[in-house]
Amino acid sequence: MRTSSYVIYVDLPTNREEMLLIHGYTGAFDRVSRRVSGFLRRNEAGHVPKPLHGDWSDHDAGFPETEPPDAETVARLRERGYLTDLSVEAEERFLVENLDRWHLARAMSAPQFIFMPTYDCNLRCGYCFQDGMRTDGSRRHLLATMGRDVVDRIFAAMPRIEALHGVNPDRRPVRSIGFFGGEPLLARCRDTIAHIIKRAKAEGDNSFWAVTNATELDAYADLLGPEGISVLQITLDGPEAEHDRRRIYPDGTGSFARIARNLHLALERGAQVQVRVNVDRGNLADLPAVARTILREGWDESPAFSAYAAVIHPSSTAIEPTTTLSTWDLRKELERMRAEDADMRVFTLPDARMQQNLHNILLNRLNPAPFMKSAFCSAHDKMYIFDAFADIYACWERTGDAKIRIGSISPEGAITSNGPMLKQWRTRSAASxxxxxxxxxxxxxxxxxxxxAEAKHGRFFGNHCDAFGQRFRASAAGAYTALLSGQDLTQARAAVCDQ
Structure with missing residues (x-):
């Protein structure tokens, strides 16, 4: 008998006598004494992560072993999965085999559809991963706008895609339809977007959302709100001066003023607005000024408004890795800023949703399984992205190249799959x-x-951790502390994309 390889130890900053144990796949949550947690750590076969607070003094080689827990406690630890008779290799096989089956089962749910009406964009942001499409003359043909005929082909294919995911056409759930680019809400795309919404509404209930720079959002005023495009992610990369240095038009002029006007418009129309600030070491210190801008504009007074910061990842050669932060670094900096500056309350902290979910599990004794992930995102099971050429992609950061599409749609609405690419994207699971x-x-x-992962390791099936272990344990400790104090965690909205 040994300690399972999947035990998570959460040290509690306000309680030095006890710890929270979480089992990574059984979903068990238990508060135990340090003596019990020490017993489990001493019986681990491999490396034990460092604590967030202090050190594991009871795990040092020179620390005298205490008596093991009594038989009843040992039996309980075995029942909850913390102790196992499986070898390290057998336990890993058990997890992988079950996770693969679970991943296939979870793919049999309603797909998510995203339209990319154009790869073109009216801004020239330095960190844009699509910049080559607009600077490389040989790729300018990609900047076309999706026509109505392509929209109709896509809608002809949608029921066929839904059938692949086991969706009953007589009980079809609300379709999730998103808009991404390029810049999807350019004024010249207005006819395309209106046609998509009209076609979608003719076929049933839908929810519409968009990731937009909002510079030409006023062209869509009548399409915004609960009955139209109801959720918008809009980027502000600093207070006006800093934003206008980073998010610029081709002639070098800034975009802040137009975005601010259109952000007011979106809220007035009843759309939910998520402001995202893309952060690196160069604009981190500007976040309090962004917070004051939000307060001065009065955006935070709307219940439909939220704001969050996300790190810029070194995903292209245009981004110098030394200028970037991890999400854990950003979280610690934001916590420090919030402690020093009350205005920073307008920002939702990184991992707020994770902490909220953990709090709900503890408070309401929920089954943790629905909160677990068989893959990182929907690119690996049910996301379909359509571009202006009726090509289909799995991920919006990997588009615009027919060699990497997962399929295409004929003029009659028939789907041709690109087997190798489809398999690559859909078989990448949490344990692949x-x-x-x-x-x-x-x-x-x-x-x-x-x-x-591919940018960092050169392997599609590699890992990208982003200090997740520290972030998860800090979130679990925060959730448990909130539970003890009776704190009602603010309901953090799910970001359109927080990567």
């Missing part, structure tokens, strides 16, 4: 590489972003 399969956080992390 050995590093993740051995990780105690695997079902909470999902294996990390494939694009960022």
């Amino acid at each position: 590489n050995p590093v993740c399969a051995r990780c105690r956080y695997v079902l909470h992390c999902g294996g990390g972003c494939a694009v960022l």
